[in-house]
Amino acid sequence: MQKYRNLAEKAIAGSEADYAEIKLVNTSRTRVIQAGLTHMNTGPVEQFTGSARVFISNKWGMCEFSSPEEMQNALDRAAALAIQSRSAPSPFPVLPPACRDTYSDNENSISPSDVPLREKSFLCRHYCELLGASLSTGSARVIYDEIVRERVIVNSSGTSIREIENLGSMKTQAVLPGGLIASEELALRGSFDLFKGREKQITRMGQDLLGRETTTCIAPGKARVILDPELTGILVHEAFGHLVEADFLDSNPPVAHLLRTGSTVGSDCVNIVDNSLILNMPGSMRWDDEGTPGAKTQLVSSGKIVSWLHTMETAARNDACPTGNARISEPGRSPEARMTCTYMEAGETSLDSLIHHLDNGLYLKGFMGGATDMDRFSIAVQEVWTVRNGVISKPVTPVVISGKVTDVLKSILDTGDDLRLSGSLSGCSRMNSSAIPVTYGGPHILISEMQVS
């Protein structure tokens, strides 16, 4: 890619646009599936894509190309589209300081792409057998996904960066004949080591699933609950994070007013950040897809809005600075303000104390699926335990929790001291856009009232 980076620099230097940018991405995807006795592997499937983006007379134009030789032509076509565009004018983007650098995951540890397919296939088969054996009934499945991505971004403000990411994910799933499911995903950036030696966790996952088999249901209604770190992360990501993506807010002034800086969205113990510099987790970026350096952005402090997530364009519209959150979900698309690693910061209370304070209620663990309908959210929970007199009592059938995000964030009574992050390679989708890798997390949290169905 280095020689194509040089070509891109040359093409950009010759551009007469007000702003021009070339992005080159080489992606290699591998998947190994072990479902029972069936083994299947695909890849690595290589994909090279390039895109040229041009800003002329306050209008944007885009062109995707599939070969480096088309780079100059793509810049010209993007310029022509910008000139002919009938769009409303956009402000000139806020450009971060010029930067010329390279970052690679490969330098520090054995990354997923360094490990032979043979070893990955063996691990999937081995874990699947272990999980199947621990269940004695039902089915087991292990899926390993890997994305190796090399990005080059060159723009007319003097930025030329190259970043090599190695992402790996292992999903483990067990299903009992009655339909009860246990599902876990371990996703990492830059290292393969944590995928090894998981025998104990895998066996315990199967045994725990058997221990949760029950036909006891709870009546739908409001309940005091504790969410585990994964569910806290999902709540932060799905229910809150999407609301502070500035391109969405720019198009929705009434919502932007509700979420203006300083407005209260949660209780005093709620502190939320987006930190793209946690470089061992998916979604992290040394530089975002516009070449802006990654950053830790405080979104909520003591329950009050501090900042939104910005691209260069939304920063210009809002008199702000880019936050390093410009992400492109697929080639040929404009960058969007999207989350990277978003989490609620830990408090000081231990899990035992939280359960004691809960007294009577529900302890909810694990994520099965969820979505947000703007300020409303819905999350399917994997594991539900009743808590009686401050002691975890017995399992009940899985539930769905839902509500309005600000109501729930304001109902948080306390946050645990046990911050944990979870990642996913296809963890975040947005309407009209494809899924991108993200990380989410938080501590255990105690909520005074949550709709449980």
Next chain:
Amino acid sequence: MRKEFMEGSEILVACEKVSSEAEVTGVKRQYNSLDYSPLRSTPGTGTRNGWGLRMIRSGKLGVSGEWGMIEPFRLVDKAIGSCRYGSKALFSFPADSPEAENPIPGDMHSITHDSVQEYLTDLQRKIRDIHPLAALSARIQWGQDSFAILNSRGFSGFYSKTTTSSSFSVTLPGKTGLIQSGYSLNTTDSLPVTSDVLDMLSLHIHSGEHSTHTNAGKRNVVLSPGAFSILLQAIRTGTSGKLLAEGSSPLADMEGKQVLSKLLTIRDLPRLSTGAASAPFDSEGIATRDKILFEDGTFNCFLHDLRTAAECNTESTGSSGRNLGEHSKPVCTNLSVDPSITGSVDTLPETGSGILVTNILSAGGGNATSGSFTLDCGRVYFFRRGEIQGYNDGCILTGNVYDALLQVNAVGNRQYRIGSDLLPFVSLDNISVR
């Protein structure tokens, strides 16, 4: 062979001495696009091309694929590596080429960036006529896709089609919070009719009604075509020969038996002239044909590709689908549910009273294999005597798809395009609501 796909022959030649059979698949895509938001729109254009290789070596099946810069020998090398851990090849690639290379008809020559901009500006104006604070975001992509398959047994096939993919999202502030509504469709037709888009965004219902409380229990539920599409995911999975071959299909041994309501006839239409998923042959080169999956509720047939057909001792139904570099699996193309001849569009008058579901927020707790579902419907609407009375935020539907689709008591009298499918409104009796 078309000039633009000549590289495929070079890849096949490179496979001659290292495989017993080989097959290459080429895709070329040229598109234009417009990303639209209330603040600005961005015109785009682009090209994409890729090659996939599948080979049988030492009796095992391997795959590889590349998009962008293609290097034939790298592609072959990866396929050889994939064969090492591949599954046993139970079939041969087809030898008979299709008769003609007819493009699938399309109607989008008149589409330009300017006309799409005008279309979306007009749509935004109509949406704001219904709700002044609503904000439309959309992406429309249109262009031509070309596909080619060649294999070492002499098969050679090519087709092209023009497609339009449209995706709309509307956000508006409601009385108790924000409301978002979305609609996506793919077709070989020109831009979608504005009134259909407004219908599917359900904006006329969103304005003005009052919130009411819901009691848990068994209720009549009317599903919009978009909500119905999510419920049909289990049918797409259940009719796949892959599940049958694995021994986990809920439809095993049910051919010829009543499985769904007699009001439901469900078809798979790969020859539909306006279907974005239409193709003269599938991704393995087997000729496609339209099929009735369920006729008046009676299960008719499974969908097979070459592999599942071999495993189930039957023939491929021309239903192979796959991305470049991936293994084939049987898939539905353009799914169509027959509309009723009588009755209304949305079935509300026939149903009388119940709940109208226009948007499924999440389907996280379900299992597509067994058919069990847990659907969070976001906002639902209560209706009585066919008239909307109010709404409720937060309603969960649970049950099993096959049980639920036995309870269909009315089907709408027209189809809407959802993705590449054609679906009507349906009314289901006795659905568990909480």
